[in-house]
Amino acid sequence: xxxxxxxxxxxxxxxxxxxxxxxxxxxxxxxxxxxxxxxxxxxxxxxxxxxxxxxxxxxxxxxxxxxxxxxxxxxxxxxxxxxxxxxxxxxxxxxxxxxxxxxxxxxxxxxxxxxxxxxxxxxxxxxxxxxxxxxxxxxxxxxxx
Numbered sequence: 001x002x003x004x005x006x007x008x009x010x011x012x013x014x015x016x017x018x019x020x021x022x023x024x025x026x027x028x029x030x031x032x033x034x035x036x037x038x039x040x041x042x043x044x045x046x047x048x049x050x051x052x053x054x055x056x057x058x059x060x061x062x063x064x065x066x067x068x069x070x071x072x073x074x075x076x077x078x079x080x081x082x083x084x085x086x087x088x089x090x091x092x093x094x095x096x097x098x099x100x101x102x103x104x105x106x107x108x109x110x111x112x113x114x115x116x117x118x119x120x121x122x123x124x125x126x127x128x129x130x131x132x133x134x135x136x137x138x139x140x141x142x143x144x145x
Contacts (some may be wrong), residue, residue, distance in 0.1 A: 075144040089129025
């Protein structure tokens with residue numbers, strides 16, 4: 001009986017909200033991503049594949065980013081928490097307003113990290129790296145002066 005009550009409440013809430021608000025299923029086979037040249041603040045050597053959502057719009061999105069070996073991203077911040085998973089390769093990730101390697105930590109494939117909203121951080125790709133980022137948009141990057 002409790003299950004039926006929950007189901008009725010869920011349907012009523014859905015009806016009040018204007019219908020079924022659940023998102024569409026997304027399935028992307030590994031290797032089937034659509035890669036495009038990165039746009040600023042990324043240099044043209046970076047490639048980005050949008051997996052879900054729109055980084056330029058409000059709401060959740062997920063992207064994959066290919067960083068070439070040796071790429072260094074200067075200290076910067078983002079308007080929302082940035083959640084990153086290294087799918088392949090290795091990065092040096094550090095915190096602070098200056099790119100000081102002594103303040104960075106090496107992270108390899110399978111690692112996960114969060115850059116909190118508004119907190120300065122920097123990244124250097126130790127080798128060719130693929131990074132998956134999930135956050136809320138609109139996404140932005142503010143260079144730290």
